[in-house]
Amino acid sequence: MVQSAVLGFPRIGANRDLKKATEAYWAGNLSQTDLLAEAKRLRLAHWKIQKDAGVDVIPSNDFALYDQVLSHIQDFGAVPERYSNVGLDRIDEYFAMGRGHQKGGVDVPSLEMVKWFDSNYHYVKPTLQDNQTFSLTSNPKAVAEYVEAKEAGINTRPVLLGPVSFLHLGKADRGQSVEPIDLLEKLLPVYVELLTKLKEAGAETVQIDEPVLVFDLPAKTKAAFKPAYEKFASVAAKIPQLVFTTYFGDIVHNLDLVPKDVYALHVDLVRNPEQLETVLSALGPKTTLSVGVVDGRNIWKTNFKRAIEVAETAVQKLGKDRVIVATSSSLLHTPHTLASEKKLDPEIADWFSFASEKAVEIALIAKAITEGPASVREALEANAKSMTARATSKRTNNPQVKERQSKIAASDYNRKSEFPSRISQQQKKLNLPLFPTTTIGSFPQTKEIRVQRNKFTKGEIAEAQYDKFIEQEIDMNVKIQDELGLDVYVHGEPERNDMVQYFGERLDGYAFTTHAWVQSYGSRCVRPPIIVGDISRPAPMTVKESKYAVSVSSKPMKGMLTGPVTCLRWSFPRDDVHQSVQAEQLALALRDEVVDLEKAGIDVIQVDEPALREGLPLRAGKEREAYLDWAVKAFRLSTVGVEDSTQIHSHFCYSEFQDFFHAIAALDADVLSIENSKSDSKLLGVFVDEAYPRHIGPGVYDIHSPRIPSEQEIKDRIEEMLQYLKPEQLWINPDCGLKTRQWKETKAALVNMVNAAKFFRAKY
Numbered sequence: 001m002v003q004s005a006v007l008g009f010p011r012i013g014a015n016r017d018l019k020k021a022t023e024a025y026w027a028g029n030l031s032q033t034d035l036l037a038e039a040k041r042l043r044l045a046h047w048k049i050q051k052d053a054g055v056d057v058i059p060s061n062d063f064a065l066y067d068q069v070l071s072h073i074q075d076f077g078a079v080p081e082r083y084s085n086v087g088l089d090r091i092d093e094y095f096a097m098g099r100g101h102q103k104g105g106v107d108v109p110s111l112e113m114v115k116w117f118d119s120n121y122h123y124v125k126p127t128l129q130d131n132q133t134f135s136l137t138s139n140p141k142a143v144a145e146y147v148e149a150k151e152a153g154i155n156t157r158p159v160l161l162g163p164v165s166f167l168h169l170g171k172a173d174r175g176q177s178v179e180p181i182d183l184l185e186k187l188l189p190v191y192v193e194l195l196t197k198l199k200e201a202g203a204e205t206v207q208i209d210e211p212v213l214v215f216d217l218p219a220k221t222k223a224a225f226k227p228a229y230e231k232f233a234s235v236a237a238k239i240p241q242l243v244f245t246t247y248f249g250d251i252v253h254n255l256d257l258v259p260k261d262v263y264a265l266h267v268d269l270v271r272n273p274e275q276l277e278t279v280l281s282a283l284g285p286k287t288t289l290s291v292g293v294v295d296g297r298n299i300w301k302t303n304f305k306r307a308i309e310v311a312e313t314a315v316q317k318l319g320k321d322r323v324i325v326a327t328s329s330s331l332l333h334t335p336h337t338l339a340s341e342k343k344l345d346p347e348i349a350d351w352f353s354f355a356s357e358k359a360v361e362i363a364l365i366a367k368a369i370t371e372g373p374a375s376v377r378e379a380l381e382a383n384a385k386s387m388t389a390r391a392t393s394k395r396t397n398n399p400q401v402k403e404r405q406s407k408i409a410a411s412d413y414n415r416k417s418e419f420p421s422r423i424s425q426q427q428k429k430l431n432l433p434l435f436p437t438t439t440i441g442s443f444p445q446t447k448e449i450r451v452q453r454n455k456f457t458k459g460e461i462a463e464a465q466y467d468k469f470i471e472q473e474i475d476m477n478v479k480i481q482d483e484l485g486l487d488v489y490v491h492g493e494p495e496r497n498d499m500v501q502y503f504g505e506r507l508d509g510y511a512f513t514t515h516a517w518v519q520s521y522g523s524r525c526v527r528p529p530i531i532v533g534d535i536s537r538p539a540p541m542t543v544k545e546s547k548y549a550v551s552v553s554s555k556p557m558k559g560m561l562t563g564p565v566t567c568l569r570w571s572f573p574r575d576d577v578h579q580s581v582q583a584e585q586l587a588l589a590l591r592d593e594v595v596d597l598e599k600a601g602i603d604v605i606q607v608d609e610p611a612l613r614e615g616l617p618l619r620a621g622k623e624r625e626a627y628l629d630w631a632v633k634a635f636r637l638s639t640v641g642v643e644d645s646t647q648i649h650s651h652f653c654y655s656e657f658q659d660f661f662h663a664i665a666a667l668d669a670d671v672l673s674i675e676n677s678k679s680d681s682k683l684l685g686v687f688v689d690e691a692y693p694r695h696i697g698p699g700v701y702d703i704h705s706p707r708i709p710s711e712q713e714i715k716d717r718i719e720e721m722l723q724y725l726k727p728e729q730l731w732i733n734p735d736c737g738l739k740t741r742q743w744k745e746t747k748a749a750l751v752n753m754v755n756a757a758k759f760f761r762a763k764y
């Protein structure tokens with residue numbers, strides 16, 4: 001028979017229960033015992049959901065109080081000494097690595113956290129020493145959770161991050177020079193011991209994740225697969241059977257690295273269905289194939305017909321006993337359940353499937369193949385109906401949008417003149433001093449702002465009253481900027497809850513949820529809006545506030561928009577049209593907004609694209625170039641509709657552009673502000689090497705911390721920048737928006753920033 005498998009289930013719970021429990025524990029309002037009890041309750045609830053759905057292979061050890069990679073770090077005895085020798089108990093040591101610890105005389109910052117592949121989830125990086133040793137903890141989490149499930153009557157398949165991925169995703173600790181992959185030999189005995197314990201506890205199979213196989217790997221990492229999996233093969237009798245698991249990309253380029261003698265191989269056929277044929281032909285004679293056909297990264301109902309066809313292709317070649325149908329990746333990246341969405345329009349709700357619903361889907365697909373379609377006829381018919389309904393709905397298709405897209409001309413991507421001519425026209429209008437000062441957009445989102453916004457959303461205050469409140473906030477922001485002596489003002493974004501949601505709510509083609517949270521890192525969750533159909537702008541979105549801001553300001557006021565690529569990346573995108581099409585639609589809507597802002601007298605318009613880099617495909621090459629091509633086009637389409645004398649800014653929350661500088665240059669933005677204060681100024685060298693002609697504002701101080709930078713520090717920073725950038729090119733601004741800061745520190749930091757700018761102005 002064909003089995004069904006889930007690769008991992010979201011752990012935060014239906015109501016962000018885990019977030020609430022961990023945050024209460026951190027605040028000292030929940031005991032450790034109660035936190036662990038809550039975690040156990042959630043694990044059991046999630047196993048039960050999958051069991052009731054009829055899933056054959058249910059994962060365990062997919063749970064984590066903070067992050068699954070962090071759990072491995074601790075269980076493998078790879079905790080850096082600064083956390084292990086300060087007298088913290090196990091749980092606090094774990095959280096100290098995840099989020100830092102500043103209490104009871106202990107003061108340690110967290111370990112580095114970075115994005116998990118190209119998802120919006122962040123993992124804690126294994127941080128390793130030159131003399132690193134590993135040892136398995138006495139009660140490994142994987143074993144404990146396997147046993148816990150078993151005692152509850154559920155036989156699970158434990159999930160482990162494989163040894164090659166664990167090391168490849170790690171790094172040398174500060175001041176250390178070890179290459180993590182060189183530690184393989186030391187690490188393998190720990191895996192053997194852990195796998196042996198799992199077998200003793202009763203586990204028949206283990207899901208061993210090696211997602212790094214989808215990357216272009218350095219030779220050393222490639223060479224590590226063979227010894228690692230030969231080692232496991234040599235103790236095969238003592239350990240569970242291994243399901244070698246890859247996701248988020250195709251593995252065709254690394255197919256020779258897949259161990260031949262593992263029990264099963266899992267591939268992501270949602271992202272890369274075309275790899276099936278090649279994978280099938282290279283599969284070992286006894287290996288089972290786990291086909292990922294239910295999307296672990298998005299919220300759309302699975303197209304049963306298509307999924308069954310893919311699985312059948314594998315069955316024809318391998319037979320039913322050698323095929324597992326599975327989610328493409330862990331369901332960690334999807335919300336808990338659609339059942340919580342009481343406010344969704346039923347027409348649209350019918351198109352979605354969250355984690356709990358996906359568990360049902362995968363079981364159904366397996367049944368359809370094992371017992372034949374007749375066994376699930378009703379479900380198949382209902383599914384086909386939903387697919388047709390979505391494909392033909394007025395809400396997905398907007399002929400006017402398509403018409404407009406078909407008419408985009410080459411000239412729609414270009415400003416009227418080149419930069420030198422533009423900047424002189426802009427300068428005439430704006431009259432800015434050397435080293436102009438500005439901020440990135442948002443000012444502190446105070447409690448009062450949240451209170452008023454909540455009241456307005458709940459209908460407790462009328463629109464006019466809310467608008468009045470926003471205007472008062474803008475008045476205050478302008479006054480503060482007058483006092484500070486900044487050069488280009490912002491209105492402060494008090495009306496915006498979130499930089500993507502705010503626009504999504506004003507565009508046709510978007511849907512919103514009330515409970516569809518997904519974990520971003522630790523206890524932090526995000527609730528991305530969903531792009532359901534062709535996107536258009538029924539009315540101006542930001543003009544009212546910006547126009548008001550201009551009217552009360554004596555200095556140039558920046559209009560502030562979120563760019564098309566960022567709107568796309570921070571939403572759940574459609575899966576029925578290419579992302580480039582969605583970006584183009586967003587770009588057209590934003591283009592109209594940009595032009596309307598210009599008409600309303602806004603001479604400087606900033607279009608933020610912080611998500612541009614994270615959308616980069618995981619492998620260099622054709623796919624990456626194709627992405628950059630449409631991403632750049634979308635940005636240009638949205639911004640070039642203005643006169644030469646209107647200044648276009650863009651903003652990025654990083655300064656590592658080396659890999660794709662040509663794309664950044666191709667944006668043709670007049671001014672770029674970038675996060676830079678914590679980076680090496682050397683990174684600015686790329687602007688010199690490539691003779692970048694336009695203006696740049698590398699952030700002069702960190703906005704993530706309440707710490708106030710001194711004037712001298714900022715001057716030093718600017719001095720460094722001037723080694724790379726010309727004085728007439730340089731803008732002075734903070735790293736990013738200030739919405740998470742308090743006013744007190746914001747003002748103090750900006751006073752120092754403006755003084756530093758004045759110092760250089762006098763000097764040059």
Ligand code: GLN
Pocket residue numbers: 440441442493499560608610651652653736737738739
């Ligand atoms: N304009 C936005 C702000 O200041 C930019 C935020 C971002 O780059 N993430 O909040």
Ligand code: ZN
Pocket residue numbers: 440610651652653675735736737
């Ligand atoms: Zn930023």
